[in-house]
Amino acid sequence: MRHIAIVGSGPAGYYTAEAAQKHWGDDVRIDVFDKLPVPYGLIRTGVAPDHQSIKAVSRRYEKTALTENVRFVGNVSVGEDVSIGELEQLYDAIVIATGAPHDRQLGIEGEDLDNIIGSAAFVGWYNGHPQFADLGPKLDGANAVVIGMGNVALDVARILSKTDAEFAASDIVKHALDALMGSGVRTVTIAGRRGPHQIMMTPKELGELMHLERATPRVDPDDLPEEEEDAILEPGLRKSVTLLRGFAAIPESERGEKPIEIDFDMFASPIRFVGDCRVRGVEVERTKVEAGRAIGTGETYVIPADLVVSCIGYRSSPIPDVPFEERAGRFANDEGRILPGIYCVGWARRGPTGTIGTNRPDGQGIIEKIVEDFDSGSLGRGDKKGRAGFDELARSRNLELVTFADWKKIEEAENSAARDGAPREKFIDVESMFAALAN
Structure with missing residues (x-):
């Protein structure tokens, strides 16, 4: 055996x-x-x-x-x-x-300021992981910055932008849903060091941004390469870049129709967080891409930020x-x-x-x-x-x-506690899981 x-x-x-x-x-x-x-x-x-x-x-x-x-x-x-x-x-x-x-660290000045959160912690918070249930991110400010150009960054931007009705069939935990519905966020900036041809976002996840009830995606047309250059891309990435081109083509007249804007800020490498005790901005250096690498140009500017979620990878x-x-x-x-x-x-x-x-x-x-x-x-x-x-x-x-049989009892209790339309209401601490077993 x-x-x-x-x-x-x-x-x-x-x-x-x-x-x-x-x-x-x-x-x-x-x-x-x-x-x-x-x-x-x-x-x-x-x-x-x-x-x-x-x-x-x-x-x-x-x-x-x-x-x-x-x-x-x-x-x-x-x-x-x-x-x-x-x-x-x-x-x-x-x-x-x-x-x-665990989250990777950016390793830049100001990373210890309040309301700078790694994606493992932020995602764990809205998904009910016991380690992060008490995270309590502050969502009272108007400006959120999401650092990273992968699907996790898209997830975070989307979750920050959805309405209560759009969460109806999800299993987002109650404490996170309540906080998000009281959020003051009006601009979500997705910042990345490189350009459209280097993003790690897949077409399905990018396409979801076009259907959000209260948010509009925005891409600066000047950040896009010549369209014929897309021909060298593999098919999935080419579809993603085509979607970015569609975001860039949304008329300015339509941008005020929804209260939240999801702004893609490409060629922007974070170099410092700005703030006193709490983060108030992300200073970035404008970059250019050479042989697939982001090279600093020396030009810097500050993106306003009341909340920062860093989505740069895990350990x-x-x-x-x-x-x-x-x-x-x-x-x-x-x-x-x-x-x-x-x-x-x-x-x-x-x-x-x-x-x-x-x-x-x-x-x-x-x-x-x-x-x-x-x-x-x-x-x-x-x-x-x-x-x-x-x-x-x-x-x-x-x-x-x-045991797995014990887990099925916990699962049954979570399913029974679900709000209307949701599949479950997850327990967010180990004590509640054991209490469900005892009952």
Whole structure:
């Protein structure tokens, strides 16, 4: 019998469990650990609440989780409640699939001013992650600046701009919805160092801005290259740039029809935050792009900002005794192998790149490497205690484990508490999750 521990219950974790199950069938036992009592990681607390079709992929993970040889082990923090060394004694292979839950820092002057927030924290706040439920961003000012040119920046800009009715079918949590409906934001500036041909925004997400009830997107026509230059772009990026051209073509006469403007400020590299205790502006340097790189021109100006959300990427969480690349913000690995018997997958392996679906072949690939290592004899004979051994350890430490059946009870309580039209009202703290189980 093979015993595999997967640390992290998001897409990378469950795709890896699915791949292991397909390879070994009944000859494997897989424990999927998560620090929280609830599964699905990025799907639950990272995907925008108004993108329910994307969240529906969790049904696939549930199918895997409900099989007899896969077990969800929630409310266990690997590195705190149990060490990697202890898991090594119990499992033939450990796969780290923790994602990249922490924000990268810009590292510029003034970054410690109030109301400058990383996207992991801001997205976690409106998605009900227990770590960020009490974030309390100040939304009383008129000007918000979102730094970054990827889909997360679009998510943040869109969430800041929507009406109550547009959130009707979403699972945005109540404290965030109430705050957003009382928001004073009237301009959302999306600032990025490079130009239209270097954006990481996909056409579907960009296109959503055209249909917002109270916001209009704006692009400066002078920021757009000659249209014939779009021919060299790959099709998806070409569609995105075509949408930007459409934003630029919106007549000035139509701009005052909606109360919020989403302004794309390209070729703008942040160099300093301006303010006293709270941020009041972002000083940027005008750039030009040479060979794909943003080069400063020396020209600077200040974008007014009462709120800043930095969407420039994420970092994984180090785990004691596991090699980690601080600069890259991911686990040190050779194509997924970290140390004998220890592997990583998804964002923990490659950094925050790719889509949710990218994790499926990644999970399959890491299982292929584990199979190779079993076949070579480097992982032993599959005679470790696995699940039974972990349960003994958990009892000795009075760990309160949450199973998938427990999660289904929490989910049922969240669904029952949903406002009209919404799929659920998520619990925003661990205590409420356990109270739902007790009831």
